[in-house]
Amino acid sequence: MSLKPFYLFLTLISLALGILGAALQPSQRVPEKRDDNFPARVPYVFPPPGTDPIADDIRARRVNGTLLALDGALIQHEPVGRSEGLTTEQLRAIRLTPSMKESAEASRALGPSLSAMMLFTDWSTSTAQVPDRVFAGLQKFLNNQQLVEATATVGGYNFVSRFLLALDVDGKNSVPVPIPN
Numbered sequence: 001m002s003l004k005p006f007y008l009f010l011t012l013i014s015l016a017l018g019i020l021g022a023a024l025q026p027s028q029r030v031p032e033k034r035d036d037n038f039p040a041r042v043p044y045v046f047p048p049p050g051t052d053p054i055a056d057d058i059r060a061r062r063v064n065g066t067l068l069a070l071d072g073a074l075i076q077h078e079p080v081g082r083s084e085g086l087t088t089e090q091l092r093a094i095r096l097t098p099s100m101k102e103s104a105e106a107s108r109a110l111g112p113s114l115s116a117m118m119l120f121t122d123w124s125t126s127t128a129q130v131p132d133r134v135f136a137g138l139q140k141f142l143n144n145q146q147l148v149e150a151t152a153t154v155g156g157y158n159f160v161s162r163f164l165l166a167l168d169v170d171g172k173n174s175v176p177v178p179i180p181n
Helices: 004-023 053-061 071-083 088-096 104-126 132-139 144-167
Strands: none
Touching: 071 088, 088 104, 104 132, 104 144, 132 144
């Protein structure tokens, strides 16, 4: 049995505790600076103008030239998905398919393996109890080690997401996620 998922979990816990420890030391806090000056529990700091081409492109499309809090997610996640080969159609399917729903349109855009992974992720995230049929659907594409690693990745990402949401890092928890175009 591989210990890789266990070490990944320990790394995530260590990272979270390190972040929490740093947050509790006021003398080491990051300056509270944001493009939009919107109040937040813990303000998000965007890349300064001229230092990140993606952020600068988004700023250029904004009427007031600032980034919104959820642009941070686009800056981080959409380019990573695109660099791994996801198309706009696939990104839109991921964004627009209702949680825990099997969709013929999403399956067509994503293909069977990504559709199975998305359904598994939705169930694991929403209920933490993945139905046998959903698990079996993903099991067609992954071996046992990959299943454990996929589950650890989903769980670890959920941990981090819940941590950031609880702190309302961007101050806009109720703002809908943008649709890729």
